[in-house]
Amino acid sequence: MAIKSPPNPAPILTSLQPAKGKLTSQLKQKLGFGLLTAVSTFTVLPIIALGIFILVQGIPSISWEFITGYPREGMRAGGILPAIVGTFYLTLGTAIFSVPPGIAAAIYLSEYAAENRFTRLIRIAMINLSGIPSVVYGLFGLGLFVLFLQFGSSILAASLTLSIMTLPVIISATEEALRSVPQSFRVVSISLGASRWQTIWRIVLPQSLPGIITGVILGLERAAGETAPILFTGAAFFLPRLPTSPMDETMALPYHLFVISTQVPGMPVQIQYGTVLVLLVFVLGMNLTATVIRSRARARRQW
Amino acid sequence: MVNIVMEKIVIDNLSIQYSDGVESLQGINLKIPANAVTVLFGPAGGGKSTLLRTINRLNDLADVAKCQGRVLIDGENILEPDTDVINLRRKVGMVFSRPVPLPLSISKNISYALEVAGERNKARLEEKVERALRQVALWDEVYDRLNDPAIALSGGQQQRLCLARVMALEPEIILLDEPTSALDPISTAKIETLLKELSASITIILAPHNTQQAARMADYAAFLLQGELIEFGKGQDLFLNPTDKRTADYVRGRFG
């Protein structure tokens, strides 16, 4: 766009006047920005519409009984407490099995690992893990945890399955957060006589903590909303009591929603909307927390 | 006791090569006197940074393919694999070309090194923070905002903070890698004055960012060219009467 090698070199001054090429590029920019605005609006508007729609449809069915009661009449009446509690347990179990190793693995990749063939292998494995379809995790959980290790269909088996699925999310978010801390901080810290671990613990981790927490919450949020991995590893179709041990099967909100919206004929639509609303509040509540943490951290960041 | 020059650091036939082939050192022999400013100068890529980073083993972080020879500090070879590098780095402080305040408050920036060294006594920490800040003439400018983030300071203040951070450890040696390259002339002058004062009790090795600074600061000077030590001597001698033609050319601005 800039210089099209004119046959006679133009005097320098003309370049200060609005040249033709410049005008077109200004116009292009206007059109481009307009298009981007339109596309973004088009993407985002349905989310708002959806939120309002579900809120309006779902709120009337939310009651104390719905939140704290047990399902009755073949799930066509009563509450969804077992599903709420089940999803909470599954999320907690996933966190236990995925957060500590996930953060540690990210520290390894960002702070310890040399860029060699083995590290490449780890990265390929991670990218591979994050690409594996969720239902394949379900198959794997069925094969390893439920059948081979004989955990049976249980909260334990389902949490372990979900944790493997969540691991790459946590690792890559954490690693990104760690790497965003400027290298010069590490060099300075080491030069002041801090050990590698002290540098990580006192400088790198605090600086990347908001990013790490955000990544962890987003990973767990995904696990909380997943259905496919728990289909054959721990989710119960209908179980009107609370699980008492990690070896119990459990109802879970997402699976329950699937069941009542496709598997139960004559399901009152009110209960379906109520369940969607509860599930969304659960999941999006985590999302909101993550967003708040991140935006606060960005505002406070010193580099 | 009076006229004998004490050698703080003896560099003995030191050769270093990075795995990507840039900047290297070839057979450096150098005796750095105690309690004086020794200037390492020469064109970029001559090996000044590498030499500095070897003295506090910061090069351990880099991809070094080959490292031969010895670096003796008080007679002890610090290149031995069993050297306590952490204690070494506490003894040999370093200031970098860009001021890099850690993402902490002003006082925490200074107490950081003490805290990682295991100091937990608050009163003692505060006292050392104040002393270090006074040593670099920063105390009067910041005493009322010690808990503000260090990044809020001006560039010159930041660099003095970085120097104070090193001073807090009461080091025996300070390495400075073009410490004033990002600073204005006034801040530069302040740092230079400080270094001169400190050199009464501390061995200072400075890679200046230009020849004028080298000439101003040098008690002793070493001219490095493409990884080789060309000439070493007292500051005035080297800058006024260089013996090697390459040194003379460089000092008179003929190349580089």
Next chain:
Amino acid sequence: MTTTRPTSTQNLSLEKVLSLFIRLAGYLSVLYVSLICLFLLKEGLPALREVEGESLLGRVWYPIEGYFGILPLLMGSLVVTVGAALIATPLGVSTAVFISEVAPQWAKEVLKPLVEILAGIPSVVLGFIGILVLSPFFRQAMNLPTGLTAFTGAVLLGWAAVPTIASISEDALNTVPRAYREAAMALGATHWQTIWGVTVPAARSGILTAITLGLGRVIGETMAVMMVTGNAPVVPEGLQALFLPVRTMTATIASEMGEVAKGSTHYHVLFFIGITLFILSLIFNITAFALSARKIKRSERLLS
């Protein structure tokens, strides 16, 4: 004048234990992938023995009668994924560029959380919306016999993949140093030229990763696709097949695994489909990794 320096040894044993834990955790991903391969192969390979090859590649999926042709399922997945990719990529990257480079501050603060909310919507909720809203809408708008079609699936999944692509791309764009942009502007480039000539290329590896992850979500999508694509295991032929029901591989596993006897042929074939899905995602991800790895290397050299 010698000060007592506490030695660094007191923390050393703790540091060693932590380092070991960190190292082991680093290898965990490799272990998991190996285990996944192992168990998929163990449970899936018997299918090759129990079903003749021709039948596995056949056009009929009717397990009760012993027809285990996975071609219709494969094609079903392909149609939905390609459709979703065509929708998600331009929408996602545009949204990211808009948020990161163009939008005024207030718009950013509205858009970003909204996009993240979309990312957080569980696939079963999307499926629910698909059944209740999207599919009746498409059925009426296009006068179709059913709204549960490949097209509905593609639209839903494409939309669902936008936030993954957008938010990760945006993070990548944000990490491009401001100096790059300022340099380009100083050379007389317009804002628009700077975006496409400097900023986006500089964030290329992050954007590629974003697209990979977004499409990974589409390929692996199970619940939503099972709920809205009509579940008909038919080989899609021609463009009009887009508006007919299909059945993806993921949906097949999800809907049938619960009812098969462990160790039966049907069970093994479902695992075999799992292997197929696994390999597909493998090929896809390794390609994307190879594409972005070159860029990573270069930027790491810049860092040191």
